[in-house]
Amino acid sequence: MSYQSKKSLYSIVSTTLMLVIYSFIFYSRYQNGFYDNMSIVRFWSIFILLLIPLSVLTTILSEVFIGIALGIKKTLSQNKDDLVEVIDERDRLIELKVSKISQHLFVFGFSVALLSQYFELSLHYFFIIIIVFGFLSEVFEHVLNIHYREKGIR
Amino acid sequence: MKEAIIIKNKIRTYRFLKGELTQQDLANLVQVSRQTIIAIENFQYSPSLELAFKLSIIFECSLDELFYVDKEIPSIK
Numbered sequence: 001m002s003y004q005s006k007k008s009l010y011s012i013v014s015t016t017l018m019l020v021i022y023s024f025i026f027y028s029r030y031q032n033g034f035y036d037n038m039s040i041v042r043f044w045s046i047f048i049l050l051l052i053p054l055s056v057l058t059t060i061l062s063e064v065f066i067g068i069a070l071g072i073k074k075t076l077s078q079n080k081d082d083l084v085e086v087i088d089e090r091d092r093l094i095e096l097k098v099s100k101i102s103q104h105l106f107v108f109g110f111s112v113a114l115l116s117q118y119f120e121l122s123l124h125y126f127f128i129i130i131i132v133f134g135f136l137s138e139v140f141e142h143v144l145n146i147h148y149r150e151k152g153i154r
Numbered sequence: 155m156k157e158a159i160i161i162k163n164k165i166r167t168y169r170f171l172k173g174e175l176t177q178q179d180l181a182n183l184v185q186v187s188r189q190t191i192i193a194i195e196n197f198q199y200s201p202s203l204e205l206a207f208k209l210s211i212i213f214e215c216s217l218d219e220l221f222y223v224d225k226e227i228p229s230i231k
Contacts, residue, residue: 002189088186089202090193149189152198154158 004091005149007066008142011059015142018058019135022051044127051131094148102141109133161200163221165191168213184208 001009026047029035035043113129169175177195181188184205193199201209210217 002187004189086181086185086187088190089205090186090190090199152193152196154200 001146002149003070005146008145008149010066011062012139012142014058014062015055015135015138018054019051022054026050040123040127044123047127048131090153094145094153097153098141098144098148101144102137105140106133106137109137159223159225160197161221161223162197163194165195165209165213165220168215168220172213180209180212183212 030043035046038046109129110133112133113126116125116129117123165180169177169180177191178188181191184191186205190199190201194201206217206221210220213220
């Protein structure tokens with residue numbers, strides 16, 4: 001498995017863990033009546049507004065952690081060249097293809113969320129669907145990244 | 155249905171002819187990652203024209219000596 005594939009795999013794990021832990025903490029606070037006097041829109045706005053910097057922070061911490069791990073591996077490894085991160089045309093092609101597909105998935109999720117409002121479901125469904133599809137599109141992006149790196153891209 | 159053309163190459167042979175040039179050395183020469191060279195050699199990735207030319211310059215051969223397709227492509231008359 002290449003360095004980039006390992007990086008994607010690590011991103012899947014860190015993103016999933018972050019979202020699960022964050023949702024669990026937020027849900028516990030919700031159960032304790034912390035957000036009782038709030039409207040649904042305000043509640044989900046707080047959830048999303050806190051989620052954005054948290055996911056940025058997770059990405060930064062992941063990069064730092066991967067950088068440290070790579071530094072240690074480089075020091076110990078015999079073949080140092082193999083651990084150098086080179087971004088070339090194949091990487092850019094994979095990135096382009098993968099981000100396009102994941103964007104389509106998110107747009108599909110957004111359409112489903114809008115459909116939930118058409119059928120007059122609770123606003124909770126609208127936000128949950130958007131968050132779930134946002135998460136799925138990010139995971140799918142990393143999975144496709146690994147797939148194209150291992151199986152090839154044309 | 156449109157059939158995809160698989161562009162094959164003789165990079166492995168030319169590496170051997172260049173005194174068993176390693177994949178990493180070749181990657182450094184053309185400024186790509188070793189994974190990209192591996193993918194090209196395994197016909198999993200078709201390089202850009204720029205990269206193809208760089209490779210042909212390094213191996214001192216023409217593009218059609220280095221890259222080929224198994225199937226015949228119908229010509230425009």
